[in-house]
Amino acid sequence: MKKSIGADAVLYPTPLTVVGTYDAMGKPNVITAAWVGLCCSNPPCVAVSLRKARHSYASIVERKAFTVNVPSERYVKEADYFGLVSGGNVDKFAATGLTAVRSELVEAPYVLEFPLVLECKLVHSIDLGVHTQFIGQIMDVKADEEVLTDGSVPDIYKLQPIVFAPRCHTYHGVGKYLGQAFSLGKQV
C-alpha cells in the first residue's frame, strides 16, 4: 500500500558531489552538492543546483565554469564539511588540508585528492525557486589512474563514491554488484 509522504525533493540514490569554483577574488572554493545529475550524453552535460545565497552561486555566474568532484568514502567528513561553512569567510581548502588544482580547461579548481572530476563550462542557468540549476558542458573527465580499469573505465569499487539519502540525511557506500545494464533485461 502506497502512502503519501508529501511533495518533497526525495530521490534515492543521489550522488554526493563537491562543486569547485573560483570566487571574485580568485580564491578557490568548494561546496557540497547532491542536487546533481547527468543530463545529456552529447554534448555531455551535468546539472548542478545551488541556492542563490551560496558563495559559489556568484562564482559560477561570473566565471561561467565549475568542476564536479566525486569524493571517495574516505573523504566523507570533508565533503560534508564543505556544506556546513561558507567560502565567504572560510578557506575550505586550508581548513581541510585538501589541494586545489587549477583546471587547464575551465576557470575553476578541482580537488586533487578526490578520484573523479568533471570540468564544466556553464551553458544554461535555470531559476527554479530556492535553487538555480546550472547546466555545465563536460569539457573533460579526469580520474585517478588507480581507480581505472582498462585505462579509461572508472571502477566503482575502487572509486568508492558516496550515496546521499535525502530526508533521512545519511551517507552510504556502494553495495553489491547486481548485474550488467543493457543485458539483464534480456532475461525478462
Place this chain on the structure above:
Amino acid sequence: MKKSIGADAVLYPTPLTVVGTYDAMGKPNVITAAWVGLCCSNPPCVAVSLRKARHSYASIVERKAFTVNVPSERYVKEADYFGLVSGGNVDKFAATGLTAVRSELVEAPYVLEFPLVLECKLVHSIDLGVHTQFIGQIMDVKADEEVLTDGSVPDIYKLQPIVFAPRCHTYHGVGKYLGQAFSLGKQV
C-alpha cells in the same frame, strides 16, 4: 596522478529510475532513465533527460506530466528491460506483469510494485543536444508503507534502490552506512 578519460557523461553514483507516461493512445508506458537528478527543494523539482527518438518523449510533451519510479533491487531486470524495448510496439506492463496505476494528481501512471514514486508536472523542457531535459515539479511523493520509518522517512535499506555506473554499465545496491549528513563535517 589524474588521467583524462575524455569528455563524457560520467558520474558516480547515478540513480536507476523508471519514468512513467501515457502516450497519445492513453497506453501506459515506462522507460529506464539514469540521467536524472533532484534540482530544486522549493518547489520540489526533479530533472529527467530523454532522447527525442524515445516513445516517452512525445508523451511528456503532450501530457505535461510524468512519474519517476524508484525500483528496488528485486526489479533490476524489469527496470533494465524497460530501456531495451520501445513502448511504440510493446506493452511493457503486460510484458513484465507489473501494474500501472493512474496518478490522481498528474496525467501519468506509476508502477505499483516499485516502492517510491514521484508524481511530476512538467515545468521546463531544455533541449541540450541528444537529450532533452524535462524538469518536473514534484506534486507528491508516495512510498510503500513497509519501507517507511517514523511514518514518512523512506529507509534506504528497506527501499533498496539501484545505483547505475555509467561507462562500465553496471548496476549496484546501496552499501554500508557512512554517517549522518550535516553532522560528520563538524569533526573536521
